[in-house]
Amino acid sequence: MIARIDQDLVALQLLRDAVASAKAAQEEFARFNQEQVDRVVQAAAEAAEAEAETLAREAVEETGFGVVEHKTMKNLFAARDVYDSIRDVKTVGIIREDPRRKVVEAADPYGVIAAVIPSTNPTSTAIFKCLIALKTRNAIVISPHPSASRCTIRAAEICAKAAYGAGAPRGLIGWVEKPTVELTEALMKHPDVQLILATGGAGLVRAAYSSGKPAYGVGPGNVPAYIEESADVPRAVQDIFTSKTFDNGTICASEQAVVVDRRIRDEVIREFRRHGAYMLSPEEKDAVAKVLFPSTRKLNSGIVGKSAVYIASQAGITVPPGTKLLIGEETRVAADVPFALEKLSPVLAFYTVENWEEGCRCCIDLLALGGRGHSLVIHSGNEEIIREFLLQKPVSRVLVNTPAALGAIGATTGLRPSMTLGCGSFGGNITSDNITVDHLMNIKRLAYGTKEVTIGEAEASDEELVKAVVQEVGPLVPHVNEHEISAVVREVMGRMRGASRA
Structure with a gap:
């Protein structure tokens, strides 16, 4: 029993270390320019593409799910199609300007992303999430499904090695070594995790949304x-x-x-x-x-x-x-x-x-x-x-x-290539989109004034106007008393309103 508790504590500490490393690496990576980021993403995509078949074979051997040829195609989809769809997207600094509206948009990363990976598509989903996280200058810590941990971690290792070779700071891609339900929940609730990308069953999605963190949780389909x-x-x-x-x-x-x-x-x-x-x-x-x-x-x-x-x-x-x-x-x-x-x-x-x-x-x-x-x-x-x-x-x-x-x-189809598909409020999700880089950036907006607004003084009440006229006119007509002047003023105001309505 004591040995088991020690193992659990070691696993939890490894998780904390992975998040700490990811946080430090992301703070450095956030200062990269677009060219540097794109070089890192390209290297990771090319490395994943080169190992697509090997990863597919490892996934089938470990999980017993699916067909090697088809998993290879899914890995290639993640490494090629997803990469092609995000390659030219601006994700650093000023990303859009609208001269007509005089609005300028700039991108900021979230920080550390917790990525939960399903056993059904373990390697392709890991590749996909690594690429969109890197493209948006985020760090990622992956929690594999326990029955697919080896192949999922292998996919993450391939992306990480290539990214580091292209200049990315070490620790930017991390993972849970021996995943359990408890460790996955600990990762999602970690104070240094800013966003959750959860792909899996309904229970997992509920856990992601109840973690207290922004989350894209995607569950089953029928x-x-x-x-x-x-x-x-x-x-x-x-x-x-x-x-x-x-x-x-x-x-x-x-x-x-x-x-x-x-x-x-x-x-x-x-x-x-x-x-x-x-x-x-x-x-x-x-x-x-x-x-x-x-x-x-x-x-x-x-x-x-x-x-x-x-x-x-x-x-x-x-x-x-x-x-x-x-x-x-x-x-x-x-x-x-x-x-x-x-x-x-x-x-x-x-x-x-x-x-x-x-x-x-x-x-x-x-x-x-x-x-x-x-x-x-x-x-x-x-x-x-x-x-x-x-x-x-x-x-x-x-x-x-x-x-x-x-x-x-x-x-x-012409939908955005993605391995994580939002179900909208119909399915209890925050978005109905195919998740991609657009969902992993904070967008800051610079908005110039384009309209003039005149805020006039509050109109005086009728009695205040009458009183002001009496005070002004009274000394000029001493033979007319105050009540008579007030009556005349009120009559004139009434006629003016009537003429205005007409």
Whole structure:
């Protein structure tokens, strides 16, 4: 027991040391000019890109989640696409001027950022958060998921080594050596941490927002995909299949349920089967459901990021060897329906609706089961219906005719490339944006006076005016008493007001 307490104290001290080093390094880094900062960011991005496949392999080996090829693509997305999107952004000194409004904006870093990394995307998220922190002259201390600590720390080490080689002060990138829930909470509450970037489950997000610090907390998604009758069905199914099987469904923006108009239902099912999906019988669906959720609404972590064949085998089902996706038909949307929930695996629910209005309601009901604020994808050729989905859905991203997992992060859309997706007030988040460098800077504004404001003296009351006139006129007409003068003045004032109103 004493040895365990000693280990905990050592781990806590290492955490404190990492934050102290990060703080000292950041104070020096804050004085870097834009050229120096950009050189550091470029070096870290290039180093991460060079090790993308190695990091992907280490992540799969450590966590057992996903596919090496797909994790490599995610690492490259973080190192290339994210870097390309922030490379030319000004983050030092004066970053914008508006001559018309006479407003000048300057950027200041936050300081030390606490970054919590999920086990589903451990290396790509670490690369992403390191790059946006460096670009904004912040320090970062990473808290990995306990089941992905080695690969996450390895990604941070690669970025750190390259950054230091390019002139960044040592200690700018730190990490929790042996992460636990307690250490993660200690990091988030540390007095020298100024901002939290938390990507993970709902409990983690709540902890981030209750830490007393500014926080970008991003939790789970439960993304529905609606295929409307005017859609290009082969393309829609191809996009959903690609997205849902990408890295075995570990991206939170991947589709969890497909909602299909009845007129195209059979065609959609044929296309899914052609791509390698297996339609579960009612009995098989129930067996898979018990594997996915052994207890109510508690996802079995042992199937996260596993293949469709593996999940089927755990349910005692034999499927063709090339099966990539398991699909179960559903008629109800409720918390006690396992297929209606987020599954983080290549398993998809299938709902049939009569028209787009019913499809709209079905998607809203699905989002209410843990996906509010995140994302939704619609496959349609009807622009009016597409716009209605934007207006009616409580989500931050409505993706159109694209794979949801890749579209939401900005890989196949014009959204800002990001591995951390805000869910807005719908999902209890502070922002609905794709998190990027814009969210890691304090913006100071210099505002010149552009308007003249005349503040006149308060108008005197009627009685004060009457009294003033009596005092002025009285000595000039001694034969007229004070009361008579007052009466005349009041009459004149009344006539003047009447003329003004007319």
